[in-house]
Every structure is written in C-alpha cells, then in structure tokens.
Amino acid sequence: xxxxxxxxxxxxxxxxxxxxxxxxxxxxxxxxxxxxxxxxxxxxxxxxxxxxxxxxxxxxxxxxxxxxxxxxxxxxxxxxxxxxxxxxxxxxxxxxxxxxxxxxxxxxxxxxxxxxxxxxxxxxxxxxxxxxxxxxxxxxxxxxxxxxxxxxxxxxxxxxxxxxxxxxxxxxxxxxxxxxxxxxxxxxxxxxxxxxxxxxxxxxxxxxxxxxxxxxxxxxxxxxxxxxxxxxxxxxxxxxxxxxxxxxxxxxxxxxxxxxxxxxxxxxxxxxxxxxxxxxxxxxxxxxxxxxxxxxxxxxxxxxxxxxxxxxxxxxxxxxxxxxxxxxxxxxxxxxxxxxxxxxxxx
Amino acid sequence: xxxxxxxxxxxxxxxxxxxxxxxxxxxxxxxxxxxxxxxxxxxxxxxxxxxxxxxxxxxxxxxxxxxxxxxxxxxxxxxxxxxxxxxxxxxxxxxxxxxxxxxxxxxxxxxxxxxxxxxxxxxxxxxxxxxxxxxxxxxxxxxxxxxxxxxxxxxxxxxxxxxxxxxxxxxxxxxxxxxxxxxxxxxxxxxxxxxxxxxxxxxxxxxxxxxxxxxxxxxxxxxxxxxxxxxxxxxxxxxxxxxxxxxxxxxxxxxxxxxxxxxxxxxxxxxxxxxxxxxxxxxxxxxxxxxxxxxxxxxxxxxxxxxxxxxxxxxxxxxxxxxxxxxxxxxxxxxxxxxxxxxxxxx
Numbered sequence: 001x002x003x004x005x006x007x008x009x010x011x012x013x014x015x016x017x018x019x020x021x022x023x024x025x026x027x028x029x030x031x032x033x034x035x036x037x038x039x040x041x042x043x044x045x046x047x048x049x050x051x052x053x054x055x056x057x058x059x060x061x062x063x064x065x066x067x068x069x070x071x072x073x074x075x076x077x078x079x080x081x082x083x084x085x086x087x088x089x090x091x092x093x094x095x096x097x098x099x100x101x102x103x104x105x106x107x108x109x110x111x112x113x114x115x116x117x118x119x120x121x122x123x124x125x126x127x128x129x130x131x132x133x134x135x136x137x138x139x140x141x142x143x144x145x146x147x148x149x150x151x152x153x154x155x156x157x158x159x160x161x162x163x164x165x166x167x168x169x170x171x172x173x174x175x176x177x178x179x180x181x182x183x184x185x186x187x188x189x190x191x192x193x194x195x196x197x198x199x200x201x202x203x204x205x206x207x208x209x210x211x212x213x214x215x216x217x218x219x220x221x222x223x224x225x226x227x228x229x230x231x232x233x234x235x236x237x238x239x240x241x242x243x244x245x246x247x248x249x250x251x252x253x254x255x256x257x258x259x260x261x262x263x264x265x266x267x268x269x270x271x272x273x274x275x276x277x278x279x280x281x282x283x284x285x286x287x288x289x290x291x292x293x294x295x296x297x298x299x300x301x302x303x304x305x306x307x308x309x310x311x312x313x314x315x316x317x318x319x320x321x322x323x324x325x326x327x328x329x330x331x332x333x334x335x336x337x338x339x340x341x342x343x344x345x346x347x
Numbered sequence: 348x349x350x351x352x353x354x355x356x357x358x359x360x361x362x363x364x365x366x367x368x369x370x371x372x373x374x375x376x377x378x379x380x381x382x383x384x385x386x387x388x389x390x391x392x393x394x395x396x397x398x399x400x401x402x403x404x405x406x407x408x409x410x411x412x413x414x415x416x417x418x419x420x421x422x423x424x425x426x427x428x429x430x431x432x433x434x435x436x437x438x439x440x441x442x443x444x445x446x447x448x449x450x451x452x453x454x455x456x457x458x459x460x461x462x463x464x465x466x467x468x469x470x471x472x473x474x475x476x477x478x479x480x481x482x483x484x485x486x487x488x489x490x491x492x493x494x495x496x497x498x499x500x501x502x503x504x505x506x507x508x509x510x511x512x513x514x515x516x517x518x519x520x521x522x523x524x525x526x527x528x529x530x531x532x533x534x535x536x537x538x539x540x541x542x543x544x545x546x547x548x549x550x551x552x553x554x555x556x557x558x559x560x561x562x563x564x565x566x567x568x569x570x571x572x573x574x575x576x577x578x579x580x581x582x583x584x585x586x587x588x589x590x591x592x593x594x595x596x597x598x599x600x601x602x603x604x605x606x607x608x609x610x611x612x613x614x615x616x617x618x619x620x621x622x623x624x625x626x627x628x629x630x631x632x633x634x635x636x637x638x639x640x641x642x643x644x645x646x647x648x649x650x651x652x653x654x655x656x657x658x659x660x661x662x663x664x665x666x667x668x669x670x671x672x673x674x675x676x677x678x679x680x681x682x683x684x685x686x687x688x689x690x691x692x693x694x
Contacts, residue, residue, distance in 0.1 A: 009535055012672075013575070013672055014672060016576070017681075022579065023677075027658075153664070155662075160662065161662035174670065187355075188356055228352040310665075318502050318625035318627045323528065324527030326359075327362045329368060331350075
C-alpha cells in the first residue's frame with residue numbers, strides 16, 4: 001500500500017510509491033525511449049479481460065458473463081493503484097513528518113472495445129454511455145464516506161502521462177479533499193459572500209456578454225478559453241445550470257455533454273494536429289461539508305462543477321515549479337478564435 | 348509586452364503571450380518533432396554575441412570589449428522575454444478580470460563559453476563564478492524595488508523546458524510575490540510562531556538525526572531527499588547557516604555550494620543516465636516585508652533559502668492537475684540510498 005505524506009511547510013500532500021514503486025534503472029534513458037507498450041498486446045482489448053483485475057462495472061449485453069468480451073464500456077481496478085481500498089486512514093506521525101496509509105480507490109474506465117477509437121471518434125450514444133459510466137462510479141464510490149473526493153481524469157497520449165494507448169479514463173478517490181480543489185472551493189465561497197452569486201455563473205454571464213473567449217455554447221453547456229489560461233488552448237466546459245455535483249446531471253444534459261465534448265475534442269484534434277491532452281472533472285467533494293478555518297463551507301451553493309481540458313503543448317519548467325506562475329504563449333482570445341469553428345485554422 | 352492575469356477564483360497569476368506569442372501551427376506535430384535548434388548554430392556560443400541582446404554583465408578579461416568573445420560567464424536579456432522592463436505595474440480591470448502589464452526582468456546567464464560543458468562538468472572555480480554571477484544579478488536587480496521577487500532557475504534538457512542546449516540559467520524578476528513562494532513563507536511563519544524556531548533549521552536537525560533521507564552533507568550545506576518529495580529523485584539543497592537570502596551568502600559558502608552542486612548534479616547524472624532536470628532557488632522576496640491577511644510577516648526570521656533540484660522523469664498528468672497531489676513512484680528513502688554515494692547504483 002502507498003503512503004500519503006504531508007509537506008510540513010506548504011501542507012501539500014503527496015502519494016509515495018506503493019504498487020507503482022520503481023528503481024533507478026526504470027528511469028534510465030533506454031527505458032524512456034521504449035514504446036509505452038509492446039506492440040500487439042493490449043490488456044484493455046477484448047479477449048484480454050483476464051489481464052486486468054476483475055471488472056467492477058460494465059455496460060454489456062445481459063447474456064455475456066463478466067470479464068469476457070461483449071462489453072461496450074468496462075471499469076476495472078487499476079493494476080498498479082496509486083491508492084488502495086482499505087479501512088479508514090487516520091493521520092500518523094507528528095510535527096514535521098505526518099502521513100497516512102494510502103487508502104482510496106483507483107479505477108480505470110475502458111471507454112470502448114476498439115483500441116483505435118478515440119473519445120472524439122465515438123458516436124454520440126456511446127460517448128453518452130462513457131459519461132454515464134463516470135456518473136455511475138461517482139455515485140457508487142460516493143457511498144463510501146471515508147473517500148472525501150473523487151477525481152475523474154483522462155490522460156491521452158504518452159506526453160500527457162498515458163502508459164497505455166487504448167482509450168481510457170481514470171477515477172481516483174482520495175481520503176482527503178485535495179489542495180487544488182479546496183483552493184477553488186474557498187475562492188468560490190469568498191466570492192459568493194461578496195457577490196451573493198455563484199462566481200462560476202457570474203463568469204459565464206460576463207463571458208457570454210463579452211464574447212471574446214467563448215469556444216462553443218449550446219442550451220446546456222458553454223466551453224470557454226479561461227481568462228487566466230495557464231496553457232495554450234486550454235478549455236473549460238461549464239454546465240449552464242448551476243450544479244455543484246457531476247452526479248446530479250440530467251439525462252438531457254448528459255446527451256448534451258456528449259455532443260459538447262465530441263465537438264470540443266474534435267476541434268482540438270483538428271486545430272493542433274491531434275495533441276496529447278489531459279482532462280479532469282472538478283466537482284464538489286464527496287464530503288457534504290468542509291471546513292475553512294473552523295467555518296463550514298456551503299459547497300453546494302458556491303461551487304459549480306466543470307471540466308478542464310488541458311492540451312499538452314508546452315513543458316512545465318523551473319519558473320513554473322518555483323513560482324506557481326504559468327507562462328502561456330497563446331492568449332485565450334487567440335485560442336478561442338482558433339477553436340470556435342469546425343474549420344481548420346488558416347495556416 | 349506580456350500581460351499578467353489573475354484567476355478570479357484561485358488567485359493564481361499567469362503570464363500571457365507577449366514576445367513569446369505563438370500560432371497554432373507552432374504546436375503542430377511537425378513542430379514538436381523538430382530539433383530544438385538548427386544544428387551548428389548556437390546564439391550563446393562565442394563569436395555569436397551579436398545574436399543576443401547586448402550583455403548586462405560578464406566575467407571577462409578587462410582588455411576584451413563587451414559583446415565580443417573572451418568571456419567566461421555572460422548575462423544577457425532574454426530575446427523572447429516573459430516579462431519586460433518598464434515602469435510600475437498597477438492593477439487594472441476589475442471584478443473577474445484583473446490584469447497588469449507584464450513588467451519585470453528576464454535574463455539569461457550563459458554559464459560557460461563551451462557549448463558541451465554542463466554545469467556538473469565545470470571546474471569548481473568556474474562553477475563558483477556562475478553562482479557568484481547569480482548573486483551579482485540578484486543584488487543588482489534587487490535595487491529596483493518594483494520587482495518584488497527574483498526567481499533564478501535552470502532548465503536542462505528539452506523535456507525540462509530548455510529550448511537551447513548551451514548551458515544556461517534564467518533569472519526572472521516579477522512585480523508580485525508568487526503564489527508558491529507566499530505559501531512557503533506563510534507556512535514557515537506559522538511554524539515559527541508554533542516552535543519559535545525556523546522550520547527549515549528544524550527539518551535539517553531532525554533529518555540529520557534520522558539519517559534516512561540525507562544525500563550529502565558538509566560544513567555549509569546539506570542535500571536531502573525531502574520527506575514529501577513530489578518527484579522521483581527530487582533533491583533539496585539547504586545552507587546549514589540560517590539565512591533567508593541567497594545574496595547574503597559568504598565567499599566560503601559560495602565555494603562550498605559549488606562543490607555541493609557539482610557532487611549532487613554529478614550523482615544525478617550518474618544514477619539516472621543524464622536525465623533532464625530543473626533547479627530553482629527559493630529565497631525571501633525582494634520586498635523586505637510582506638503581508639498575510641493584514642499582518643506583517645517577518646520573512647528574514649522564518650524563511651531559509653534553498654535550492655530545489657527536480658529531475659524530469661515522470662509526466663504531470665490529469666490527476667496532478669486536478670488535485671495538486673503528486674504521485675511519486677520512488678520513496679525519498681530509496682532516492683537517498685541511490686544518491687548518497689558516488690558509486691553507480693547496482694543494476
């Protein structure tokens with residue numbers, strides 16, 4: 001089992017080693033130059049179901065047995081989990097050296113049986129099923145109250161951190177609410193107090209008025225290039241209806257989100273020649289109440305779930321690590337211009 | 348000139364575009380596959396001095412003119428600066444859309460005239476001269492009080508963000524104290540209040556007692572694998588003497604730091620087959636006083652300058668972007684074992 005450790009000065013938690021433990025040789029250049037997987041074998045392809053841990057969920061015809069071909073979407077525990085199921089995770093250690101057992105959940109959503117079918121290639125009904133699977137797992141894992149946050153994320157392409165190329169998404173449930181999520185929650189709560197309005201709803205309204213950074217918009221979703229984008233061609237997908245939790249999505253919204261994601265990811269692929277990317281869902285914590293300096297934060301009022309899509313086009317370097325600032329060589333206004341229509345940008 | 352923009356929710360600043368502005372075509376796959384520079388030409392090599400902006404500082408024989416060969420270390424403004432010199436940088440905009448002009452300094456320290464001589468290859472005297480040059484620039488830029496923080500950092504290797512391979516370090520002065528620095532300062536101040544002792548001094552003492560994560564130690568410096576390391580084989584270099592500011596380093600310490608850095612970087616190169624890396628100096632802000640919620644923070648008492656060395660061996664992916672957690676597949680204890688002697692690790 002891995003270990004969660006807290007940095008005594010910044011308060012930042014890290015997950016150390018566990019099943020993913022590596023030796024220096026694993027990082028030598030030869031290793032870095034190897035292809036991410038031996039060609040010809042993929043543990044996520046139909047027929048190889050026994051090469052993954054047993055499935056915890058699948059969309060498959062009723063006649064087909066578990067862990068056999070026939071599925072459309074399949075969810076399995078990660079074979080090399082960052083966090084593992086267990087009891088509670090009390091804090092141990094003291095003073096400078098605080099840690100807890102790496103208790104949590106780490107699952108993989110295999111999005112399609114077709115190795116070569118990217119998310120942007122999926123028919124809308126099938127993409128809706130993938131998003132519905134996210135929702136199912138969030139609801140199911142969310143019943144286990146020791147997991148305080150559920151992070152859904154996708155790494156596409158080796159540069160974006162994917163070790164397998166078969167289209168998949170990951171779900172990690174953590175025993176504490178992560179720092180970055182807390183920062184957003186505290187910021188949103190502070191701005192609710194100031195404006196008596198959800199800041200995300202406010203951003204949406206003002207961005208639509210200004211119309212400089214809108215990438216696409218429909219009845220249920222709005223895709224923006226954020227005002228303070230950290231990365232070139234970063235996109236953020238917001239539901240129009242105020243909602244703190246992805247799990248509260250309606251069927252109509254789910255179908256609309258499938259169409260929105262398909263368009264956004266297709267434009268990214270088209271404009272930037274199929275770049276590696278990450279996306280992640282930011283939602284309210286599984287814990288209904290969280291504390292900020294002794295005060296209860298009303299997350300459902302002030303938070304607004306959204307998806308961040310981050311193309312991997314630049315490197316995070318010394319300046320970013322030192323300062324937490326990002327240097328973005330493409331303004332979000334230029335990014336929005338290039339991503340706001342289906343036509344390829346003029347070269 | 349670039350623009351600094353503030354994220355309304357997290358308070359994070361980003362630097363947008365400016366001289367580094369790029370078009371989508373610059374990110375297409377073909378561009379990514381190009382070598383970082385045309386072979387055979389390097390603007391940092393002797394003889395090409397006119398290909399950089401005019402030097403602002405150099406270690407060179409008195410008889411040689413500026414911007415001509417003969418130098419040992421040469422400092423020039425960055426040709427594509429993230430921030431540019433200018434007057435003050437008042438905040439503009441309002442509510443959700445706050446920004447300021449990208450006022451600051453962005454310089455390049457060319458560490459050696461020899462294109463192929465890495466920092467770990469430099470003779471000790473020459474490495475001391477590079478570190479002394481950092482100090483000179485910090486002191487000089489620090490006189491301009493509108494620059495509130497000075498970040499010294501090095502990106503080695505393309506994966507670490509270097510666009511030119513000739514050994515160089517960068518210095519960026521920013522008009523605000525960066526978020527990550529503030530977090531450390533506030534954390535250190537909070538722990539000073541609790542312990543009546545600098546937390547970095549406390550960490551050093553306890554790490555030496557435990558002797559699990561010490562990589563190397565001498566009279567003036569201690570190199571650790573930090574308890575909550577974010578990255579495999581991350582190292583942190585601390586001066587033994589409490590000091591908040593790199594510029595206060597003594598000549599004896601400077602020489603010791605040269606030896607310490609040479610050993611640390613050589614071991615990294617040896618153990619991990621010459622990996623790309625970033626390093627950065629964290630020091631107290633140029634501003635002598637900073638505020639934390641209306642309270643003046645006594646930075647010089649509670650802060651302790653140090654160098655973070657980050658080998659680039661893993662990818663930052665969706666989980667890290669979403670949570671701010673890092674997953675580190677190598678425990679710092681294993682890292683310290685592998686980096687605490689000059690012998691190559693057994694394969």
